[in-house]
Amino acid sequence: MGEQEPYWSVLSADEYKLVNIQGRLEKFYESGWESFHLLMDTLQRNGLDKKLEDKTLLEYGCGVGRVTNVLAQKFKRVHAYDVSTPHLALARQVTNSLGLANVDYVAVQSLRDMQELPQIDMAYSIIVLQHNPPPIIRLILESMLDALKPGGIALFQLLTYQEGYSFQADEYLSSKRPTQIEMHVLPQQRVFEIIADKGCQVLEVLDDALAGYRKGQLSNTFLVQKR
């Protein structure tokens, strides 16, 4: 995807397919500001929007840097993780073109890379976790919450319900690779358990439109704080 349709793989609208992208890249990257403002509104409601310029943020699944490069203009340092090196290369180009020098891009190549995250003030992940099978969602969530300093904040989005969805690891591993983008679910109850296990408290859970408000589907954004 990173090689064939990098922008569409981030925002799946036809206008972001490579054949149509000319003249639309600005709009694509402008949408990063919308995501940033949503984040800020959520932080502000909870009195957590202060002194961002002193804080470090980890973005898990940064894609082509749509939000990353906005975050880098507001936070002291951004650690941006992604599994796709072509996505990271495009993200880095934008960072360089903006003259930003405070983003560390990391290519995730193994489970260990997902588990060894640096200590940070804030973790952020949207439209990423839903593309991973539930055991990997759990691993990433645990790792992001482990990485938070005391009082640190995490905002992350995932699918918590999809009508008819079920997951069996052995079936999944023995089945053919799907040709479409995979969508997976971790129920709210499991997410709450992980949050509690990692010594964090829930500040907000929001219904969001990040998976498209499809019928029979629930996508949630969680705001949590490490105790």
Ligand SMILES: C[S@@+](CC[C@H](N)C(=O)[O-])C[C@H]1O[C@@H](n2cnc3c(N)ncnc32)[C@H](O)[C@@H]1O
């Ligand atoms: C739909 S894009 C969203 C990118 C970015 N969060 C944004 O909002 O613009 C999903 C990204 O997550 C990355 N991704 C998915 N699963 C991942 C994993 N387990 N580890 C690291 N990156 C992952 C993909 O490579 C892709 O770049």
